[in-house]
Amino acid sequence: MFSRRGFLGTAALASASAISGRVQAASIPEAPTMDKVVMQPPLHPIGGPDYRPVVTLNGWSLPFRMNGDWKEFHLVAEPVVREFAEGMKVNLWGYNGQSPGPTIEAVEGDKVRIFVTNRLPEYTTVHWHGMIIPSGMDGVGGLTQPHIQPGKTFVYEFEMKKSGTFMYHPHSDEMVQMAMGMMGMVVVHPRDPDFRPVDRDFVFVMSTYRVDPGTYLPHVNEMTDFNMWTWNARVFPGIDPLPVRLGDKVRVRIGNLSMTNHPIHLHGHSFALTCTDGGWIPESAQYPETTTDVPVGAVRVFDVLADNPGDWAFHCHKSHHTMNAMGHDVRNLIGVSRKDLAKAVGKLAPDGMAMGSTGMAMGNMEMPAPDNTLPMMTGTGQFGPIEMGGMFTVMKIREDLARDDYRDPGPYKFPQGTVAYEVAAPATEPARQKPGSPPMKKTKM
Numbered sequence: 496m497f498s499r500r501g502f503l504g505t506a507a508l509a510s511a512s513a514i515s516g517r518v519q520a521a522s523i524p525e526a527p528t529m530d531k532v533v534m535q536p537p538l539h540p541i542g543g544p545d546y547r548p549v550v551t552l553n554g555w556s557l558p559f560r561m562n563g564d565w566k567e568f569h570l571v572a573e574p575v576v577r578e579f580a581e582g583m584k585v586n587l588w589g590y591n592g593q594s595p596g597p598t599i600e601a602v603e604g605d606k607v608r609i610f611v612t613n614r615l616p617e618y619t620t621v622h623w624h625g626m627i628i629p630s631g632m633d634g635v636g637g638l639t640q641p642h643i644q645p646g647k648t649f650v651y652e653f654e655m656k657k658s659g660t661f662m663y664h665p666h667s668d669e670m671v672q673m674a675m676g677m678m679g680m681v682v683v684h685p686r687d688p689d690f691r692p693v694d695r696d697f698v699f700v701m702s703t704y705r706v707d708p709g710t711y712l713p714h715v716n717e718m719t720d721f722n723m724w725t726w727n728a729r730v731f732p733g734i735d736p737l738p739v740r741l742g743d744k745v746r747v748r749i750g751n752l753s754m755t756n757h758p759i760h761l762h763g764h765s766f767a768l769t770c771t772d773g774g775w776i777p778e779s780a781q782y783p784e785t786t787t788d789v790p791v792g793a794v795r796v797f798d799v800l801a802d803n804p805g806d807w808a809f810h811c812h813k814s815h816h817t818m819n820a821m822g823h824d825v826r827n828l829i830g831v832s833r834k835d836l837a838k839a840v841g842k843l844a845p846d847g848m849a850m851g852s853t854g855m856a857m858g859n860m861e862m863p864a865p866d867n868t869l870p871m872m873t874g875t876g877q878f879g880p881i882e883m884g885g886m887f888t889v890m891k892i893r894e895d896l897a898r899d900d901y902r903d904p905g906p907y908k909f910p911q912g913t914v915a916y917e918v919a920a921p922a923t924e925p926a927r928q929k930p931g932s933p934p935m936k937k938t939k940m
């Protein structure tokens with residue numbers, strides 16, 4: 496857990512309120528760190544304007560301290576080890592112990608002072624994506640500020656001019672640093688707590704990696720051929736579910752700092768886009784959707800009324816993005832005689848496994864894999880193998896969840912008679928209607 500010492504409620508620190516710009520080294524706030532990869536409880540506001548805090552999938556919100564009327568945060572850019580799912584750890588760069596970094600939450604109108612300490616082996620900066628701030632605070636190395644050298648600490652100071660959902664990432668050796676996982680989300684709550692309030696508010700950022708099976712480090716030069724499609728640097732079944740109480744109004748905020756778009760789809764509901772990193776979408780411009788495409792370098796936020804209880808798949812609709820590492824140049828062998836194939840393969844590779852002649856469903860079949868490698872598709876539900884990976888999780892809508900309970904409620908208890916079922920009939924050839932024949936007669940049930 497992070498250390499709360501020196502944070503949250505330390506009103507005693509308010510004495511330095513006269514500081515307007517330049518900060519003394521002695522007053523740099525403590526930098527909390529996180530060693531867990533599961534969603535941490537929401538960080539409720541104490542004092543100041545009220546808001547409903549967000550929860551970050553497999554992540555946390557950065558504690559802050561008040562220093563006069565400044566909200567002070569401390570980000571530490573550093574190498575981290577991130578578990579993508581049980582059985583696979585990757586050496587990344589991130590902030591405060593994790594990649595992505597913690598979510599920064601503030602309120603519209605807040606004055607924030609964000610300390611950034613660089614513990615990477617090369618220089619960095621932090622850019623505040625989508626935020627309306629003075630040019631000199633924009634974090635573009637060389638253009639708006641000198642790069643932050645290893646071991647140095649810089650300060651960013653600005654007012655949170657508008658509410659919404661934004662991102663942060665380096666603008667300094669960007670290709671390498673983003674490919675190594677340096678990113679996080681910023682949520683600025685409206686000053687008016689009655690502006691579009693919701694009951695549950697989830698946030699995550701999408702990123703992609705190419706980590707070859709059996710290795711621990713992403714290829715930072717990869718442009719297209721990624722094999723790890725992540726939400727907050729986790730893949731199914733490592734991504735937290737979204738536990739929701741029946742009837743809750745739910746907000747999901749999604750950032751995309753990968754190099755391709757992701758059409759994000761929720762089952763069982765329709766939703767409306769309510770916000771982008773550009774601002775709130777007027778109600779008159781909203782329309783119903785079940786999938787929303789999140790472009791590269793953008794944020795999409797949807798609000799949904801969770802009025803349909805159950806276990807609802809929530810995933811990227813590019814089917815390769817709901818898989819883990821796999822060979823993309825596998826031939827389509829559907830319909831090929833497995834016997835002939837096995838004989839041919841067996842001559843070349845005695846341990847080889849011929850697959851794919853009836854499709855690629857793997858059921859409970861397991862193949863030996865190198866260390867630190869996840870199965871291409873995995874996960875088990877109450878009815879059998881789920882066969883997913885990558886950008887897939889479940890929104891779990893339940894009647895009996897407490898208001899702030901974000902724990903996994905387990906599998907849905909389907910009411911009797913509400914699950915698709917097998918027909919009790921002999922498995923012979925189904926009776927077919929002949930082309931051009933008159934419509935079927937009514938059958939007696």
Ligand SMILES: [Cu+2]
Pocket residue numbers: 724756757758811812813816886
């Ligand atoms: Cu995708």
